[in-house]
Amino acid sequence: MSTRHAVRDDLDSRPWTGPTRRYDILKEGAIALAIVAVLTFGLSALFSSPDEPALTFKGWSQSAPDNMYATMVAEMSGSSETAGYGPPYNVNSDGLSIGPLALQKWFGVTHPIDAAQDFVIAPLQSQQQPDAVTAAVSQWTSASADQRTAWATAYEDALNDPAGANGDATKVPAGDYGPVPTLAAAVVAMASSGAYDGALASAGGHFFNTDNTKQTMLMGDGSYMDDLATAGNLQGNTWGMVNETGSWPGQQWLATYSFWYQLPMFNNEDPNNTVATVLTDNADAIIFAIMFVVILLFVFLPFIPGLRSIPRWIPIQRLVWRQYYREYGKR
Amino acid sequence: MNGMAALDQPAQYLTWGWLSSSIPNLIVVGIMLALFVGALLIPFPKESE
Amino acid sequence: MTRSDLDRPVRVLQPSESGGTAEGQKADEVPTTWTGKFRAVWMRTLPPDKMLPERQPAYVSSWIYVFGMLTIVSLIVVVASGLVLTMGGVAWWHTSSIGHYVNSLHFWSVQLFFVFMVIHLWGKFWMSAWRGRRATTWITGAIAMIASIVTGFTGYLIQSNFNSQWIAFESKDVLNSVGLGALINVTDFGQMVLLHVCLLPLAVGVVVVIHVLLVRFRGVVPPLEAIDPMLEVAAKEAKS
Incomplete structure (x- = not known):
């Protein structure tokens, strides 16, 4: 280290012996507090704050009954997002990985969800049902797992056949679907009465319940919440996390995190681009790792060569200290 | 108490390629930049002793 | 307070022993209690005029x-x-x-x-305010910011409205993808409420207090191109 550098470091680290000025910290704080309080009370009175009501299963069943019906079929066949999610909800997939690191699997299944049982059968069993529904529930519960999947998959294929029913349950051709159509219709009926929201909230017979994992997962399996989020510009690939419902400002402090999701390589929809597909499929894990490094760079910036020198290369500091430099000179 | 100009209506969005922002978010960023530039350029009062 | 307390003769403290400061003690008197030792360290590190100064270096002269x-x-x-x-x-x-x-x-x-x-x-x-052994000030500030962002995020999760439903659904994938979802379940309203109103604000508060104490302890960083006042004094002395 050069002598000049050593002297410089010494000036920075030793207590200031140069000229001083009066500076009343507490007065500054009191004025600042008054300003912030006035701003906060004023902005709140002028602009209020966002509170778009939470979605309910009752609302879903009334706004998009066909979609809820199809979602229930997917829960039974195992094709829904929740049913095939993997840890921490079930073992039906390995989840994401960063290269060879499959961190998602490490803690195993800590919040178990059996999609067909928790979303269809248990809620139906929790209250009195018409005889046909009770019979359908027993037919399902006494069937083998393979039989259940065969019924539900056959029905799901028929229901979603674009050349056939195309989502319209009344146009599904006859077939060996077991109790699946009856169960799905029963859930939608139960939801439209409002009972399904209560059945999920008190699942397992709990009086107190503050865990909304199952409700949130199921709500996300259909298109009802997803469509509303798209309409509100809340999707992850359109900076959704930094946006807010209505016309309020959002969580812009998440922009650095959200940024990575906007990059084409983490947004790939071209199946031929295999590298980008791997990146996109594992985007959540890879971006978490990237952000971990970004945060380390930010926290330890004083020790990062190059980054820590930017303020010397772009001397905005001369604006900050121009009054001092003018009066007392600079090197 | 629900606000004289409650911002319930959907926001307008501006989009440039993969970069997009709602007008309210842009306004906040604009205020931040203006405050920062103002803090650098506006002379700080001399001490009054 | 009992009658006998009031009856007890009062010994008037001498000026030399009444001071609450380390300087109040006799110079050769080394504190022997934990309390006294702690006070001595505190007074050496952050004496009142450093903790609540009435003057700042002349370069503290910008709205920033x-x-x-x-x-x-x-x-x-x-x-x-x-x-x-x-x-x-x-x-x-x-x-x-x-x-x-x-x-x-x-x-x-x-x-x-x-x-x-x-x-x-x-x-x-x-x-570049981390100069002159102020890196810990920067680091605690950065940690305070990250802790604030996490606290803010949990606040958005517990609004119990559409926005919180949606961001819980979206963000669970992030935590799940690296295994953290097993410990921190963003779709568990109860867990998020407690994190947001108890643990996380406490963390932010503690880090901010440390940050502010470090600022007071190290003082405001001198300008990058400030002339060393010690050298100026030396130059003047050399001239005269």
């Missing part, structure tokens, strides 16, 4: 310096409005217009808090 204070007072308004919200319970603000107004106070003070904090960060970056 007020944004640290603005961030702190915004945090005070955030915490105060949050405390009022806690009194009504988690659903109060959906059903009461007063509750909704308090929620608005919380919402806007958080916006102000982050606006001021980011400007404070920009200012400190361009001043």
Whole structure:
């Protein structure tokens, strides 16, 4: 280290012996507090704050009954997002990985969800049902797992056949679907009465319940919440996390995190681009790792060569200290 | 108490390629930049002793 | 207090022994209690005139310096409005217009808090304010910002409205993808409420206190191109 550098470091680290000025910290704080309080009370009175009501299963069943019906079929066949999610909800997939690191699997299944049982059968069993529904529930519960999947998959294929029913349950051709159509219709009926929201909230017979994992997962399996989020510009690939419902400002402090999701390589929809597909499929894990490094760079910036020198290369500091430099000179 | 100009209506969005922002978010960023530039350029009062 | 306490003769303290400061003790008197030793270290590290100085170096002369204070007072308004919200319970603000107004106070003070904090960060970056053994000040500030972002995020999760449903659904994938979802379940409303109103604000508060004490301890960083006042004194002495 050069002598000049050593002297410089010494000036920075030793207590200031140069000229001083009066500076009343507490007065500054009191004025600042008054300003912030006035701003906060004023902005709140002028602009209020966002509170778009939470979605309910009752609302879903009334706004998009066909979609809820199809979602229930997917829960039974195992094709829904929740049913095939993997840890921490079930073992039906390995989840994401960063290269060879499959961190998602490490803690195993800590919040178990059996999609067909928790979303269809248990809620139906929790209250009195018409005889046909009770019979359908027993037919399902006494069937083998393979039989259940065969019924539900056959029905799901028929229901979603674009050349056939195309989502319209009344146009599904006859077939060996077991109790699946009856169960799905029963859930939608139960939801439209409002009972399904209560059945999920008190699942397992709990009086107190503050865990909304199952409700949130199921709500996300259909298109009802997803469509509303798209309409509100809340999707992850359109900076959704930094946006807010209505016309309020959002969580812009998440922009650095959200940024990575906007990059084409983490947004790939071209199946031929295999590298980008791997990146996109594992985007959540890879971006978490990237952000971990970004945060380390930010926290330890004083020790990062190059980054820590930017303020010397772009001397905005001369604006900050121009009054001092003018009066007392600079090197 | 629900606000004289409650911002319930959907926001307008501006989009440039993969970069997009709602007008309210842009306004906040604009205020931040203006405050920062103002803090650098506006002379700080001399001490009054 | 009993009668006998009052009857006990009072010994008047001598000026030399009444001072609450380390200087109040005789110079050769080494503190022997933990309390005394702690006080001695505290007084050496952050004596009152360093903790609450009436003067600052002459270079503390730019509006950029007020944004640290603005961030702190915004945090005070955030915490105060949050405390009022806690009194009504988690659903109060959906059903009461007063509750909704308090929620608005919380919402806007958080916006102000982050606006001021980011400007404070920009200012400190361009001043390279980590110079002169001030790296820990920067590090605690950075940690305070990250902790604030996590706290803010959990706040958005417990609004119990459409927005919180959606961001819980979206963000669970992030935590699940690296295994953290097993420990921190963003779709568990109860867990998020407790994190947001207890553990995380406490963490932010503690880090901010350490940050501010470090600022007072190290003092405000000198300008990058300041002339060393010691050298000036030496030069003047050489001339005369």
